Amino acid sequence: MKGTRIFGLAVLGWFGFVAGKPALAQTLPLFVTKAPLYDTWMARAFDPCTPSTLTVLTTGLPSGGGCLAANSVTEPTLPMNFARLRVSKSGKIGIFGRGFTFGESVRVRLNLRVTRKGVSTKHPPKTGATVTFADFSVDCPAAPNAFVVRPSGAILGRTDLAACLSPNTGLAGGATPNLANIEVLGASLVNVSSGKELARSGILR
């Protein structure tokens, strides 16, 4: 009788262990093993729309959900034929585009959420903690630098993410691989002279 009870308890304990382990282990999900590239073409940036009185008649579209396109909070003048943006695992940000105005300059704006392993904290005291930092927006390359449009109207350049993040260069990772989980919440191009976004990641169809 006693043996059966002990056996029963042991079985229950085992099931508890097996069932409980994944739940505990999955409380904080593991980082992915690889995410080498963020690569996007850019669509033109337009002001967000808060629907007003505009009634749309074209089918397949929200009849009351549109606004006349506007560029007051976004860049209204700087033209662009196309642009493509790449952010690679090496931390390089590359941009290529055409059809811009010669002499103007642009920067890449990234909206990021970084979660880092191996962080030391004081309150509460911990070593090797996994910490998520507040979402932030960074313009690359950092001022006073920028991607300057060539006489042909083209932009071609590369810059380094860690340099843009200075003095918080650790947000871009570290010497050890897979230390920083960098969520790209948004990517855009900014006209330096107006400070307004002219293009955002997207497609044209």
Add this chain to the structure above:
Amino acid sequence: MKTRLYGWAAGGLAAVAVTWLAAWAQAQTPAFPQVARNYSAWLVRAFDACTPGSLTVTTTGLPAQGCLSSATVVDNQMPMQFGKITISKGNGKIKVFGRGLTPGGRVKVQLTVRTTRNGISTKHPPGTKRVTFQDTTVVCGPPPFGFIAVWPSGNLGGKIDLSDCLQPYPGLALGNIEIVDVALVNADNANKVFARPGIMR
């Protein structure tokens, strides 16, 4: 007297011209790009947003404030070794693939777009205009089930038509489409986000 009338007329004309020019300038919006072929991103793990509180970070090269990482708003159940998402102009498909997910799990795509289209018929005001639509967020999957099922091997692979995804407004899948946000969600856990575009370093 005649000179005065001329002056008033000229002034009136100038005022009308200025008003018209201002309205014209406001109505002009920049041309769409000639081409924007695709959006292609590898996926990283999604974590809860941080509002810095009392956590003090002492590691150098990092902001002094942060949060111990958590996954309560986001999903904490679907594992993933890696994943990738592509949205193509050509076939208008959203393609997803990944490895190391829960076999039998159900995954959907969460997408927020801001579409601007030329030549849209409008009634108030009447005409054919360039229209920007309100940012639209959808959670979608391919028919017939409306989700992508993870294979027994833990692999994930699926395609969704952008126009299907944006139902009941497939017209939002045309024009200048800004991808404001994209993520994968776990359909077995209240459509919580588990992966977002990013890089791992």
